Amino acid sequence: MSLEELRHKALAAFMARVLNIHAEEDVVPRGGLLQPHHEGRRYSMFHYNVVIPDLPEPHRFLACAVLAGRTGTLVFDDDPVVAGTPRNTATLALGTAATAPDGFHVYDMRTDCDLAPDGSHLQFGQELIITGTFPDFHVVVHQGDLTLDLRATCTDQITSFIRSAVYDHVGYPARYEGELTWQGETRPVSGVLSLEYARAASLAGFRDRVVPPRLKLPWNLFTYHVIKTSPDTLLMLASCEAWGEHLSTTAYLKQVDGASERHLRNVEFDVLSYRDEEQVAPDGRRMKVPERFRWRILDEDGAPSTEIVGSVDTELIYGLGRGWIGGYFYEGHHEGEAVSGDAYFEYVDVPTSAGA
Numbered sequence: 001m002s003l004e005e006l007r008h009k010a011l012a013a014f015m016a017r018v019l020n021i022h023a024e025e026d027v028v029p030r031g032g033l034l035q036p037h038h039e040g041r042r043y044s045m046f047h048y049n050v051v052i053p054d055l056p057e058p059h060r061f062l063a064c065a066v067l068a069g070r071t072g073t074l075v076f077d078d079d080p081v082v083a084g085t086p087r088n089t090a091t092l093a094l095g096t097a098a099t100a101p102d103g104f105h106v107y108d109m110r111t112d113c114d115l116a117p118d119g120s121h122l123q124f125g126q127e128l129i130i131t132g133t134f135p136d137f138h139v140v141v142h143q144g145d146l147t148l149d150l151r152a153t154c155t156d157q158i159t160s161f162i163r164s165a166v167y168d169h170v171g172y173p174a175r176y177e178g179e180l181t182w183q184g185e186t187r188p189v190s191g192v193l194s195l196e197y198a199r200a201a202s203l204a205g206f207r208d209r210v211v212p213p214r215l216k217l218p219w220n221l222f223t224y225h226v227i228k229t230s231p232d233t234l235l236m237l238a239s240c241e242a243w244g245e246h247l248s249t250t251a252y253l254k255q256v257d258g259a260s261e262r263h264l265r266n267v268e269f270d271v272l273s274y275r276d277e278e279q280v281a282p283d284g285r286r287m288k289v290p291e292r293f294r295w296r297i298l299d300e301d302g303a304p305s306t307e308i309v310g311s312v313d314t315e316l317i318y319g320l321g322r323g324w325i326g327g328y329f330y331e332g333h334h335e336g337e338a339v340s341g342d343a344y345f346e347y348v349d350v351p352t353s354a355g356a
Helices: 003-019
Strands: 045-055 060-069 089-095 104-108 113-115 121-124 128-133 136-143 146-154 159-163 167-182 185-200 219-230 233-242 245-255 260-263 267-274 290-298 304-312 317-320 323-334 337-349
Touching: 045 167, 045 219, 060 136, 060 317, 060 323, 060 337, 089 136, 089 317, 104 317, 136 167, 146 185, 159 185, 159 245, 167 245, 185 219, 185 233, 219 245, 219 323, 233 267, 245 267, 304 337, 317 337
Parallel strands: none
Antiparallel strands: 045 060, 045 185, 045 337, 060 089, 089 104, 113 121, 121 128, 128 136, 136 146, 146 167, 159 167, 167 185, 219 233, 219 337, 233 245, 245 260, 267 290, 290 304, 304 323, 317 323, 323 337
16 A cells, blocks of 8 residues: 555544544434524535435435535535525535436525525525424425425434534434325325435635635545335435545434434445446536445444345436435345335545545
């Protein structure tokens, strides 16, 4: 291993410690649960998402990924996209398998959004509205011929993905029910979802300009998946790299109103094959995206207690920073039981040379 590789490995390990990427405390934050941070200096970015991994056909999944402001990282800063100024820019990757690949929206938060300081009313154009206070929220989505009107009730099974002084990322599993209208026909829907929120500090908080690539944190790969393994249980899986070195691969099992498990080590993510065609972003940048991949959670003896193989079979929606959101069919086993069905995933892979 070269000195450069050793240095990058050490830097990645240091980054994991600073971010507390293996946070083990799951508590409901005090104060406004979904506070926006489009003003002030401490945080330069905030993020919302409403994830449903198993909507009925032809929709399969729901993505509502908002990135507002700038993170100062390679994977999430979409520098060519600016509405007004970088700090005032919000992007939304919104839709389902039926509405994909459309669904990338850009807003100037000063004119296109309505953001209550306590997070009780969050509106991004006419496409996404989230209102309420913990534990009850109302989510309304409009994308093309799709309208979703959902009432969600969160549980206390909070997921702390990252909890630190510079970056918090949490998820709130919830039961939901409501109506889905597609091409003029309305049907009831219900199930479980994950309402997610993050906030981060970066150089963008001190200067409202695009952070030069050489000054960005070289977080170069991120993937996040949500699978419903039973009617009331979500399995959430994440893997990321920085400086081209492994940073973290984790799994979180959340049984709504039930038990929780976290696996902060002994989790593996492997890309088995890539799609023949690269995904092309609005500005022409290209990215390889997996066609098939495998997740494994290993027990104390090194045997896989969970092994899931996914095959991407939907169009992808651009706009998770510099990456993509889509759905896939999965099959395998989880804690001794055969499992299969639809799942949701996010994927961003940026060459580390982009930050040179």
